[in-house]
Amino acid sequence: MAHRVVVLALDGVLPLDLGIPARVFDEACEPDGTRLYSVSTCSLGGRPVRTHEDPRSSSDNDESASESADTVAPWREGGQVQFMEHPVPQDTDRSTAATRQWVV
Numbered sequence: 809m810a811h812r813v814v815v816l817a818l819d820g821v822l823p824l825d826l827g828i829p830a831r832v833f834d835e836a837c838e839p840d841g842t843r844l845y846s847v848s849t850c851s852l853g854g855r856p857v858r859t860h861e862d863p864r865s866s867s868d869n870d871e872s873a874s875e876s877a878d879t880v881a882p883w884r885e886g887g888q889v890q891f892m893e894h895p896v897p898q899d900t901d902r903s904t905a906a907t908r909q910w911v912v
Contacts, residue, residue: 810846814877817851817867822860829881850874 815829826849833845851857854870874880 810843811878812876813845813847813879813881814869814874815847815849815881816871816874817849817857817865819858820860821857821865823863823865826859826865848873 813829813833815826817826830847830849833847834843836844838844848869849865849867850869850871850873851867852871854867856864856866859865
């Protein structure tokens, strides 16, 4: 089974930070072509996010997609993607504040 990577998209994200994880991880395959990673994107409430360049980006997943992920790649100020293994702090108000603080 592929290692599941979820990219958390928040307002102000650089479009490259949304696309690079999928581009990099999707290239990793077994010799028979089986993909080693599955990459998806999520946002708070599954809502569109405004990127750094102002256009909106949408996701089919809300933040609950991160609960079953093996790795979560949250966006961080400055456009730096930080990969972290679980456990991710649980937020009770559907906010990512505790998670973002934990990453810093």
